[in-house]
Amino acid sequence: MISNISTSDQRFPLAEGEGIDAIHQNPVYSYSVTQLEDDSGITGTGLAFTLGGGNDLVCQVAQRFAERFKGCEIEEIMSDFGTHFHALAEDPQMRWLGPHKGVVHLALASVTNACFDLWAKKRGLPLWKLLLELTPEQFVATLDLTYLEDVLTRDEAIALLQDQHSTRSQREAVIKDGYPGYDTSVGWFNYSDELVRENCKKAIAEGFSAMKLKVGSADPDRDIRRANIVREVAGPDAKVMVDANQQWNLPDAIKICNRLRDMNPFWIEEPTHPDDILGHRTLADEIKPLKLAAGEHMPNRIIFKNYLQSGSLGFVQVDAVRVGGVSEFLAISLMAKKYGLPVVPHVGDMGQIHQHLVIANHIAMGHEALFLEHIPHLRQHFTQPAVVEQGVYRTPMEPGSSSDLIGLA
Known part of the structure; x- marks a missing residue:
């Protein structure tokens, strides 16, 4: 089970001229990192990307979100990850700071990505291979499709994956x-x-x-x-x-x-x-x-x-x-x-x-x-x-x- 949770503000200055565009003139490529360690010593690492300023704020929210998974088994979490994702995104208080955008959503990205990384490491597989080994039903269970029902229902998502399987x-x-x-x-x-x-x-x-x-x-x-x-x-x-x-x-x-x-x-x-x-x-x-x-x-x-x-x-x-x-x-x-x-x-x-x-x-x-x-x-x-x-x-x-x-x- 997940026994230890940490977040880290990692910032990397760039060489002169790198990363500069018409809007972002002083980028510092940065990651808000979430790490989920289980009791076997395996650590899942999750990244969210910023350009420096506010990266620490994302870490603070990611720590709050990730605490909900402490004491949980990663396989149990990922078997119905869409539900967990929805619960975090719809946190009644934190949602007010988005919803589904800005610092709180970047924090959710960091935690989500740590969960997928830990899952793949526990199975001893690169992430791409883990995703390909899931059945369509298992694949879709990792997703939150709420607010998409007018264009993509759960059954339609499963059918789309099933249709591609034979080729x-x-x-x-x-x-x-x-x-x-x-x-x-x-x-x-x-x-x-x-x-x-x-x-x-x-x-x-x-x-x-x-x-x-x-x-x-x-x-x-x-x-x-x-x-x-x-x-x-x-x-x-x-x-x-x-x-x-x-x-x-x-x-x-x-x-x-x-x-x-x-x-x-x-x-x-x-x-x-x-x-x-x-x-x-x-x-x-x-x-x-x-x-x-x-x-x-x-x-x-x-x-x-x-x-x-x-x-x-x-x-x-x-x-x-x-x-x-x-x-x-x-x-x-x-x-x-x-x-x-x-x-x-x-x-x-x-x-x-x-x-x-x-x-x-x-x-x-x-x-x-x-x-x-x-x-x-x-x-x-x-x-x-x-x-x-x-x-x-x-x-x-x-x-x-x-x-x-x-x-x-």
């Missing part, structure tokens, strides 16, 4: 071959044009055929120039994405996205405020056939549901260290599958947990194995850092979710 073998090659990645670090916002050019050449040499540039400059001409540099270096067949990190208002987004047409972006990410669902719908209509991607700042499954209903997104970028953890990530992935949209996660965890989740998405749900964001800036802090070779994530085989940090394992 799983056709998708299992990804375990051996690895999952494609894309380089998101070629063009951080403050990098010079020349450094962007050199980083693109480096990414191509390292095997990446997809890469992303930060945009959202005060002068749109700078964005257009830099986007064309990436396209020029990457060539016409590469997938080039641009990311405004919510910088534009809607009129500016329409103008600038239309100016980006000539360099053929694979997607335009976070063009405007993440709560403006109707604005995204308008923008999507105005810039067809260009596609929008978003999800990094969508805090819960209900917001994702509304985006899916609006038809405004081309790519779903749910992040398991931003929403309520692995459980809510999987619920959103099931919804996206129903709506026929690909899931390409944002990786606040630096791809550590998500390398497991995209394999489960692909094999269990039938999602396309498109690619997974690659950000290498914190890999030296993990005991089992994600391995990316020739632009491909190599499948992790160690038990757990690859979340253990050096000094906390």
Whole structure:
């Protein structure tokens, strides 16, 4: 049973220029860490991602949530985790601080992810394999589908997983071959044009055929120039994405996205405020056939549901260290599958947990194995850092979710 609970505020300053976008000018990549130790000495580690300020507040709430699991067996918890998730998210007092967003929901992500990590370690399995070994009923029992019943009921979720089961073998090659990645670090916002050019050449040499540039400059001409540099270096067949990190208002987004047409972006990410669902719908209509991607700042499954209903997104970028953890990530992935949209996660965890989740998405749900964001800036802090070779994530085989940090394992 779970005998010891702790939380930890872990902050990692970045090298000059790294992580900077049009909005976030002084990021400190940080994790609110929850650790659940059982009486056999196995520890589950859960991460929630912040940019530094307030990380300690998330830890305080995570400690409060995690205390509810003290004295419980992890197998018993996970056999009906959806119910436990719901109870924590609907805490009558803490809910007032959200609901389902902000500090309290990030804390829930940290605790949720610790539970999944401990579960996988207890079974001696990497998280992706544990998820694939669950029956559809067991899989759905880990999810809270409340407020989704108008688009995805429990029975529909089970049926979706059952429908994909007979074709799983056709998708299992990804375990051996690895999952494609894309380089998101070629063009951080403050990098010079020349450094962007050199980083693109480096990414191509390292095997990446997809890469992303930060945009959202005060002068749109700078964005257009830099986007064309990436396209020029990457060539016409590469997938080039641009990311405004919510910088534009809607009129500016329409103008600038239309100016980006000539360099053929694979997607335009976070063009405007993440709560403006109707604005995204308008923008999507105005810039067809260009596609929008978003999800990094969508805090819960209900917001994702509304985006899916609006038809405004081309790519779903749910992040398991931003929403309520692995459980809510999987619920959103099931919804996206129903709506026929690909899931390409944002990786606040630096791809550590998500390398497991995209394999489960692909094999269990039938999602396309498109690619997974690659950000290498914190890999030296993990005991089992994600391995990316020739632009491909190599499948992790160690038990757990690859979340253990050096000094906390």
